[in-house]
Amino acid sequence: MNQELILSKSVFFVTCPKGVEYLLADELNTFGLDTVRNAPAGVWVEGPLESGYRACLWSRLANRVILHIDEVGATSGDELYDGVVHMDWQQHIPVQGSFRVTFLGQNDAIRNTQYGAQRVKDGIVDRFQANGGPRPSVDAKNPDVTVSARLNRGRLALGIDLSGHSLHMRGYRTDKGIAPLKENLAAALLIRAGWPEIAAAGGDFVDPMCGSGTLVIEAAMMALDMAPGRKQERFGFEHWPGHQPDLWLSLRQEAERRAHEGKQGRIPRLAGFDQDSRVIEAAWKNIQRAGLEGVVHVETCPVDALQLEAEWSEQGLVLTNPPYGERLSERKELGALYRALGDTVKRTVPGWRLGVFTGVPEFGKSIGLRSYKQYRLFNGKLPAQLLLFQVDEVSAMTPREPNVPGEVTPRIASEERAAMLRNRLKKNMRTIGQWARKQGIGCYRLYDADMPEFALAIDVYEGRVHVQEYAAPKSVDERSARERLAEALAVIPEALDIERENMVCKQRQRQTGTNQYEKQAASGEFFKVHEYGCVLKVNLKDYLDTGLFLDHRPVRHWIQQHAANKRFLNLFCYTGAATVHAAVGGASRSLSLDMSKTYVSWAEDNLALNRADPKKHRVEQADCLAWLAERPSADQRFDLIFMDPPTFSNSARMAGVLDIQKDHPRLVRQAMERLSSDGLLIFSNNFRRFRLDDELESEFEVVEVTRDTLDRDFQRNPRIHRCWHIRHKA
Template sequence: MNNYFATVARGLEAIAAKELTSLGAKNVRPDFTGVHFQGDKALLYRVNLCARTLFRLLVPIAEVKSYNAQQLYRQVYNLNWAEYLQPNMTIAVNCTGQNQHLNHTHFTALKIKDAIVDRQRKTKGKRSSIDIENPDVLINAHINGDRCILSLDSSGSSLHRRGYHSAMGNAPLKETLASALLDMAEWTPNIPFLDPLCGSGTLPIEATLKALNIAPGLERKFGFQTWLDFDESLWKKVVDEAKEKQLSTIDVPIVGSDKNKNVIEQAIINAKECGVENIITLKQQELSNIQPPAEKGIIICNPPYGKRIGKESELGELYQLLGDTFKQKFTGWTAYILTGSRQLTKKVGLRTSSRTQVYNGAIPCTLLKYELY
């Protein structure tokens, strides 16, 4: 079995660990903003294709000493890069973390790149070109104290980029966070779903993809597809297995609405991009006019809270309207509000049954749960 490390948003480590276990990962161990696990090459492909809550899947290849730039250069130079890279392949290096002597990630990445191409010149007489946009091999370096963990990034671009978000509203949720919120709310495909403030549709679209068991990575490319050891027949098998598990219909409504006509049009475009426009219901509607699409279900919404959209002082009426609408029209439902404002939550006027801390990007937020009796 190989060792892998999946990067995730802060606070979602346990959710991601559970998902990885469901996909067949072994020896799963959550860490800060990531999850360690083990598996074979088929698992590497399957996780990239099917995981809904991860950012990147890294394959650690070496841990070297990195007290300063000179030591890091020597250690990286001494590695056998021909195992992963040929001079006709392009590369890029991303770096995270720092120590006293390596405190600028761009400089650290540059030293690692220099060591790799200098080694190639010495052993092959030629070197790889740099392609920061779409490299054949993307190398991830993480400085932790006087050690540097070097990994191959098997995902390429971040896994939150499903490929359907061609139309975006203001400050949309990342797809990975939307999927994690569905898990945190314990939503399952047999439960009606509503987002009354859906914007460009990320939450209801992610719910629909999950309900139909559509692998989120079917419409994109991955970093491992240009690696020297890429197994095309195994990849095809993994993709075919994922497609065989897809459903074509669901038995409960999944609804998104928003008062803004433009963002609903964006949501419809996004739904068409991933082929679920005939399954999901997306409509322009004022919050005050909304009606339950079923007797019971789950509401999840992400109203503005004055950090990226709107001013906190002007949003109190919206939160009060949310609370009134839930109380008056949604008896029997369970509602969740993701917000980054403690003051605005007081305007909802309902008692929470739980509060879960979560990060929306770098913004600390709370997922509030309301049981509506």
């Protein structure tokens, strides 16, 4: 390849960890590469071959640098093969050399990567043989050239992997701690936390939970201007026919010179600490392989015992990746660990910056500092956040225990299984979510055990998500159930594009006695949602239910549309949502009854939010069984009654025990005594095996309307409730 071609522009696709794309684009620009466009987990750029070499040697963020050579149609295996076989592969694969094909992507015709890679390989080999040359060999482990094939929307991008290996592997880390950070992710955290600027201004660096030392080693390499690829013995382009050895040699020599010069100026203090002596031993070995002896210091020390000598700079960065807590017992200790971290930095490095990279960002509240910046990233497949704090009095706050969604750490054990849930949630957002938005519905069920692997109900509440885990059957062991819940908790925020703090997870169980009324937490976090012009107050954390039964939305809407000038009675009223709809719909007056003081107060708040006149729309605490058993007075006649009793209740505050299957004939007859001659009783319950008493159908006009009371988001679960319209016979 001549000098003109060296200077001409080529197109490269440079891959990176998800969430790092914009940082990578900025870095590649400094190498002389112009951004063409960003893509998920990568950046398309163009520039001379020299800049591609620089990316291989100097990129702290990239995974691979792929020289783009062509794009072919790939709507079928045959079309893919035809495109590949007509390319001039002798420009890119040495005669009598070896190659391998890496393949990513799939479509309806090319359903797995092995098939796609095989068709590409066949096309390359057949092209060589058609030219009369020898057949190149395929070497999956140590090829001369790696051909990259990436399928997207029926097009196959083909290129040469100039890196040859993932560039996150710098060559210094063969000893690893538990769940180590990849080197390029560590570099991204350092850049996001502002370490290059802090180091240039004379600041120092500390990682108080350093593990095998990745963060502190990457910080040292940045501060000393050491090329991350400097220790690599071989790159993927070195046997590529287009390789320019002289150009590459000059770049290697430049990197050595800059590494030498980097040690001549001020070297910041760089230290790592960890309470585990075994990982500190591994960190020392990594430091030696990186050539940073005498530059980076590590030692065994727990977070709460950390001390720094007076010689440390007045400015600097503390950056760390604390453990996430695999088990519930560990998670209970995380609050104390994060509090100890906060106490230590406030005591030892006031004026510094603190960065915490965590998969459980809710524990950031335990640090006792107010985070001024949060970056959403991924640690492998696990969603995580980088929280940044300024260690000063202005940022100080009282440490708080987090409200943790669920009792497991979000973590993906099977990417294939997690991808199934991710794809289903995104599909449901495109269908159910779009339907809800068009209807003006802010709260809806997005997913209801659509797949047996994930037995969850996932409800959207105007930007927040309520996850209910169905209790696993005895045939599913607890470990498997918790593993799948952990995967769901990792996938849901990413798939729905929400912050994890806006997700609440509970286990859904059969409600007995007063379970429905008992507090599960004490967050006091109420917020308003909207439904067909009504404003309703909900709480996702403190009770088994949220204050709004989403499956009864069509019933409430029907009441709103038919309540004008009617007297409305809401028995077992819960938080009074149906009464709100009746009042907004123009009901002349209403009475709502429930035995719970909590829900009576909640119902009063809901009515007040909608400016209902409390004199016309009354809410009373009452045992509905006892109230119905009383002889009705003249003013207790209603035109529209809604009765949705619990399946079973044995509350001490009730006159007796309620069993809806046994007791419903009496309840219906008593409610009908209070119904005007041309009025309507809407009777509903959610007992799966419920059967309406035959005698009621002979006494009254009874029409089951269950099918009409199920909106699109509950059509997968037609047994969520049953509903009847009951009238007096003419």
